[in-house]
Amino acid sequence: MKNPLVLLLAGGGGTRLGELVRYRAKPAVPFAGQYRIIDFTLSNVMHAGFDLVGVLSQYKPISLMRHLRMGEAWNLHGLRRGVRILPPRTGDRASDWYHGTANAVWQNREFMDAQRPERVLILSGDHIYRMDYRKMLAEHIERRADLTIATMPVEPQDASRFGMIWTDDSGRIIRFEEKPAQADTDLASMGVYLFERDCLEYALDEIVATGQGDDFGKHIMPRLLSSHKVCAHRFEGYWRDVGTISSYFKANQDALDPQTGLDLDAWEICTQADVDQYGVSPPVRYTQGADCTQSLISAGCMVGGTVVRSLLSHDVQIHAGARVEESILFNGVTVESGASVRRAIVDKHTRIGANAVLDGGRDQTPNPDHVRCQLAGMVVIGKRATVPPGIRIGSNVVIEGQVDEQAYSGNVPDGATVHR
Secondary structure, eight states: OOOOOEEEOOOOOOGGGGGGGGSSOGGGGGEEEEEEEHHHHHHHHOOOOOOEEEEESSSOHHHHHHTTSSSGGGGGOSOEEEEEEEEOOOHHHTTOOOOOOOHHHHHTHHHHHHHHOOOEEEEEEEEEEOHHHHHHHHHHHHHHHHEEEEEEEEOOGGGGHHHHHHEESSSSSEEEEEEEOSSSSEEEEEEEEEHHHHHHHHIIIIIITEEEEEEOIIIIIIHHTTOOOEEEOOOOOEEEESHHHHHHHHHHHHHGGGGGGHHHHHHHHHOOOOTTTTEEEEEEEEOOOEEEESSSSSOOOOOOEEEEOOOOOOOOOTTTOOOOOEEEEETOEETTTTOOEEEEEEEEEEEOOOTTTOOOOSSOOOHHHHHHGGOOTOOEOOOEEEOTTTTTSSSSSSOTOOHHHGGGGOBBOOTTTEEE
16 A cells, blocks of 8 residues: 655645734744744654655745755655645746645646555645544545545534534535534534545546636535545544634643643654754753743743743743743744743744833733734734833734834834834
8 A cells, every 4th residue: 555645735824823924834933942833744744654745835935945945854855755845836827826725736736646646645734733644544445435534523613713524423424514604513624635546636627627616625525525435534632723823822832731732742743953054053041040930942042031831942032130921932032131021922033122011911902903813912023023122012912023113102002013
């Protein structure tokens, strides 16, 4: 039995992550200090022993491509192994980009056909989970299914966020509805699809190529139920869609406590070493007066203040007297003496001035510019921004990347945006 060809969908804009995806694709967003979101899916592929991954990229792919390289970090390199970046195949029109998940696969039909796979495993690169795809493959073969969809139970109020699935007693899917207002089933699609090759080719030829639909959830799955055997694989474990600021923050907080189910040690997640122009970061350094509680601190950090329930990426500097609480700081962030950072997400190479206060946590005054991001009271600061000394930043505030001190007219109230 040949391993399935893996096609990893990594082309979405992820606009609900707001400032965090201004300069990068959603799968390339840092997570839990030293990882990227895409590392979790690629590590699942590695642990399953599959050989070849085609990464369907589109939106601001440079950071993602730099991170993936040739797939060495996930043991995906060799003559017949590897990670292949598959950008949109522009044709006669400049607008020939990916129009949906199924359209993205259809545009890469030539790549798929060249591999001559028996089966194709289609994954998303923007979820946090640990799953053994081999169990799904074995169940798929045993049932002689044409298509198997990984599913998991969700709360009734979350049905409108997922493709919802109804099955018969044998596990065969009898109904699929994309993001219904309400549903009398708790089974949701995880966006993990295992196709027999001929079933996938049928969907691409009869639906996508004829202009009848471009998306797996909206158009492909409902159509296939009447013509093919489509089954559900029930997954039990930790899985999070980190598509909003709120869900992204919650998943990072889960990484601080293995009891949540997100156990970074047990999961054995691999990542590409984050190497800057000077080489690998040195060990963490704690100076006199440092105090860290239930936090993840990455290499190269210097901590001289207090860090509580926070995640620090490489080369973060927390000066003496500063306090960072329930926050996520990306590479190279500096928090100067006396500053207080609470419930904030701070992108790369940002400087928080001395005695500045980032006072996130209240969710009372909405930010009208970022409603879809679900800020949930957080402070979000973009890449290479500056927060002046002594200033106070309220909750539900977004500070755009590369903002300098001249952009501020004083304290920033709750629900405001500081523009470049």
